[in-house]
Amino acid sequence: MTTFELLRQARAAWPALQAAGTEKKNEALLRMADALIDHQADILSANALDMEAAKDRISAVMLDRLKLTPDRIAGMAQGIREVAALPDPVGAVISRVERPNGLVIERTRVAMGVIAIIYESRPNVTSDAAVLALKAGSACVLRGGKEAFRSASAIVKAMKAGLVAAGLPEDLVQLVQDTSRQSSTDLMTAVGLVDLLIPRGGAGLIRAITENAKVPCIQTGTGICHVYVDAAGDQAKALDIIENAKTSRPSVCNAEEVLLVHSAIAAEFLPKLKQRLVDDRAARGDIPVELRLDARAAAIIPGAPASETDFDTEFLDYILAVAVVDSAEEAVTHIAKHSTGHSEAVISEDPAVQDLFTRAVDSAAVYVNCSTRFTDGGEFGLGCEMGISTQKLHARGPMGLEELTTYKYIVRGSGQIR
């Protein structure tokens, strides 16, 4: 089956989902959760084959991400049940106006239609992404990484069984069969068949999207996140926040990659930073952070000199680029030049600096005195998350169910003409 055929089937199935109410959609999700448990043996065998095929080709970290266990499958089923329990975004009236001529205009939240998702090799994303799309009222077409293809196939088979058990068409969830780069290109160019494409992935995928996509896309992904410690910053807070933002999970997009320090406190603060991120961590057996320093920081503490590209790199590792700046304005200017527009934090007790920073920094999430690691659907109270948008159109920052919908205007009249 070609990718275009799968898309056409999904589109043909969509009206049945649109006609189904909240209750039926939720029933389908619960049946899908049950089916994952029922199909556990098949899913585990498929995953074992994926693991065997991948074992000499990907890193231990990636292998661990690929691996499924009964506990992880139970976690996926539980995740589906949690989405079923969330409020239905579809049908909500966002705003309503009655015009002088008697027209009643309701801006109403509606489903997108067909949502396509390109993702990498974590098998649980297969069910996470599918149920978010379905709950948001859309059919979904999944294009996962080739390492997890057998696992994803078994998971999709279970989800289709759940849909059928609830009386909905199995074509509402489709797995792209072609795992070559061609299928990603097909999804990017399927004008009229894809209402929304969500590429979840690294810089390479985002670049391919920018160059090739002809369908509507929301880009998620890269985060070169900055923390700026102001002259009026609480340095103890700053150290806690920086260590958290850099080291609690270095591989994620909301981890800090660049630290900017005000010159008025640099001589006092940078030695504390080195103590905290390098010496203390090494002493207690944690991985120390490699500091890459601009010339002014290097004059104060030892560390590797920062290369030209270090302030434009998403390290996703225990590496932090450090620069000294002379003002909050200079920090803002540095961020405007080097940020990917994901998440940035200011550490300052000065309200004027907080205001300047939050107003002038043009990123999806701007933090005052807390960690950039909070950019996350769950942490923001959205209940779930499809990804973090780093673009400005439609959705910005963490994307929950509402961000996967669109709206239409429903206008009721009694013969009005213009």
Add this chain to the structure above:
Amino acid sequence: MTTFELLRQARAAWPALQAAGTEKKNEALLRMADALIDHQADILSANALDMEAAKDRISAVMLDRLKLTPDRIAGMAQGIREVAALPDPVGAVISRVERPNGLVIERTRVAMGVIAIIYESRPNVTSDAAVLALKAGSACVLRGGKEAFRSASAIVKAMKAGLVAAGLPEDLVQLVQDTSRQSSTDLMTAVGLVDLLIPRGGAGLIRAITENAKVPCIQTGTGICHVYVDAAGDQAKALDIIENAKTSRPSVCNAEEVLLVHSAIAAEFLPKLKQRLVDDRAARGDIPVELRLDARAAAIIPGAPASETDFDTEFLDYILAVAVVDSAEEAVTHIAKHSTGHSEAVISEDPAVQDLFTRAVDSAAVYVNCSTRFTDGGEFGLGCEMGISTQKLHARGPMGLEELTTYKYIVRGSGQIR
């Protein structure tokens, strides 16, 4: 000056607009309105040159659209003053949540940055579009049609004088100097320099955008709008609505192009339709509507047979394609296949049919018992309009000031880490 240089200048000027508050933005708009009046003589001379150059090359209708008069310039200035009086969308807190860990998360409306607009030859769009972008907090880069280039240059010169009089950079409004197709392509591909591109134009421009655009776009434009007269429709209302939707302004995108009639009433209704749209109009000297009929309609009334393409054509003229369908479901299916997703109306007194139609029709505006001509920012109470979006991402239907902004999350804490 190249288009890319103009874009870079606009981006460099943007922070000054971002730093300006509502009052200063409004002052700038009022100064721009005054400047249009002050520069009236220059604008009229430039327009006279445009008219002279265009007189043998474009139609009388287009020439009338190109022509400026003191009254029209006064209207443009008045339009600017009305935008100044609208509420400022920037800075509004869309939602606010306080999390259990004490974080206060505000989803805050912010400006896009640089908005580029491609439009055709009506000179007044130059000021309309510029002031909407500025009020929404963005610098704007205008690419108008070549027939109006001298007029647009004089208008932009006046607007720049207004900006400077208010203490804002003149580069906040830029007119693209190259009126060849290359400059449109430049705008479509200026990744990192254009935050939002709004192409206002016909099907050819929209196609070029779909094929070439690499920057975020909102497409406005084509409307193949349908009216469906149900078996339970009030036929007197239907005739009023159809005549209004088809003939009140046939050249606009919210005009009706296709009529679908339920078979149960076709034999009764179609002769009344012909009487109203053809015979009555001819009798009183109005332009009669040319009816293009499918086989079932042609069996009931005289008219031209509809060709294969007539149900997929935006006529923008006194032409109406007519088809007979056997149910509301069949009407919905026809619309799904042929509509451009702009505006569709159902004429029915049956609540079940109204519900089916409003739920199942996937267009920006869906009307019950009123004219499709209401799809308009002013009619919807938005106070102004940049265009009608026929896509699903970001904005759908009439776009006012809010639709020209984005949002960011501002998160305030007291040292929270994750």
